[in-house]
Amino acid sequence: MDSSLFERVSSATTTGLSPFIPLHDYSVFEALVDACVRRLEGAQGGAARIVADPVSAQRVAATKATLPDSLTLTILTSARYGLPPGAGGDEDGAIPVDRVFVCLAPNVTLVLLGKASSQSGEPRFSGGWSLRRGNAGAVIDALAENSEITPAERDAAQNLPEPADSELSALAMDFMAVHARAQADQQENIAKDKADLFSVLAILKAISAKRRAHDILFVFVEHISQVVQSDRCSIVRIWGGDTQGHVMASHEDASVVNKTIDLHKYPELTQALRNRQKIAIKDALDESNSEPFAAGLRGAGMNSLVVIPIVLFDQHVGSLLLRAARIEGNFTPREISFFEIVAEAASNALERAQLFESIQIANERLERLAITDGLTGLYNHRHFREHLEKEFERASRYRLPLSCLIFDVDDFKKFNDTFGHLVGDAVLKEIASRTQRCVRKSDLIARYGGEEFVVIMPQTGADGAMVEGERIREIIAGSPFDGAQSSQIVTISGGVSVLDHDTMLNAEDLLRAADQALYEAKRKGKNRIVLAQPGDQE
Secondary structure (H helix, E strand, O other), X not given: OOHHHHHHHHOHHHHOOOXXXXXXXXXXXXHHHHHHHHHHOOOOOOOEEEEEOHHHHXXXXXXXOOOOOOEEEEEOOOOOEEOOHHHOOOOOOOOEEOEEEEEEEOOEEEEEEEEEEEEOOEEEEEEEEEOXXXXXXXXXXXXXXXXXXXXXXXXXXXXXXXXXXXXHHHHHHHHHHHHHHHHHHHHHHHHHHHHHHHHHHHHHHHHHOOOOHHHHHHHHHHHHHHHOOOOEEEXXXXXXXXXXXXXXXXXXXXXXXXXXXXXXXXXXXXXXXXXXXXXXXXXXXXXOOOOOOHHHHXXXXXXXXXXXXXXXXXXXXXXXXXXXXXXXXXXXXHHHHHHHHHHHHHHHHHHHHHHHHHHHHHHHHHHHXXXXXXXOOOEOHHHHHHHHHHHHHHHHHHOOOEEEEEEEEOOHHHHHHHHOHHHHHHHHHHHHHHHHHOOOOOOEEEEEEOOEEEEEEEOOOHHHHHHHHHHHHHHHHOOOOOOOOOOOOOOEEEEEEEOOOOOOOOHHHXXXXXXXXXXXXXHOOOOOEEEOOOXXXX
């Protein structure tokens, strides 16, 4: 009922009707219906009658009160009903409402009228209530005139006498208390809704500040467990058809990443995934609970459980599920609703994070392939040249030492001709592996081309570079290689150059000096490392 309509109803004293007490909330309407039905429970003496719209009639049944056998319930069929013209309506007829509840009984009379509307896109509800039998009778008359009830039903409803003023005063006090409590509860719910909204916003703000998928997921479950106290709160990912799930984040331990779990032990996850619906067990200790996984929950010492699907059947992300459990106490309907709201609000952010990380991993793999030699796994020639230019520029600017080692396999063509190219490839891979094991983390190893390798040694002078070169030569020549004859030893020859800040103007000079030293090592009999001499880059 809109405000102008209700003003006409509540001021209808000139027609012999008493004013209606206004209400502006649907929950107050329902609370008054419940209070009236509870008053009828177990009542003795005299007939009782309720005339109600279908929704209010369902509310009567929902209270599960034990109603007297003498109660007659008449359910209205129209979606819009009319107030009597004498109750403040227009001259030509009734004022439409869509909620009607009239109760006539020896111990209580209540008439409730209401109308849902919309204002600026927001749902509104307004109406009024009265305990006066005259007001109830007027509404009954109007319903009969509009053929909502039969004249016989109207006459049956009018036979009860008006209660005494003392009884009416007591009823009024009780129902005003119900009205006040319902309004207070509604205000409390509004405050809780506001707090929940701020919590959701805080969670979204917290996860938006993170970039890595695991960081986002951990902050997500951590904040949720703070808002709704949970002993277990985690995000689980399941790929379609898998028998295993993966705990992506747990509020108990930030280090949990992609922990594998057997889904046979978590049937609630499987069911939530299969039905694409939430799973909520409010009390696993209740023996009447028929859920197939309640027993397992009790065995784990948990009493209450919620599973909320977040992202379902995404081909890149898989299915994400929020799982929360509580050892003591139950998750309330409001808490379960909060889980659903925050999961819905955060689903896009979580999905984007997973997709971003998947793409990032793929890009990193592609980038790695672009700078890596496919056979040995070392850096390729292009990346080596880029890195050398940077190191040369840095060393030149700050006059830091810089050394370069170039080495190749002695008589590698002969080795290939003897044992075949497959064995030759295996030897190159093994040389790469042995070299990686004996160089420093700050050094860069690359395949220079064919059977040639190069090592860049930042902040390393001649003595250090020669020591490292000899160490590489010895570890390669120290034992036979797989695929060759047991007595076949592979040797290398190498040249070391050291940056001369006065004569070397670019990285090419450093490389040229190392290359000249390599040729000198070959000329002197191979299987040795030679240090470049001044002027070798010319």
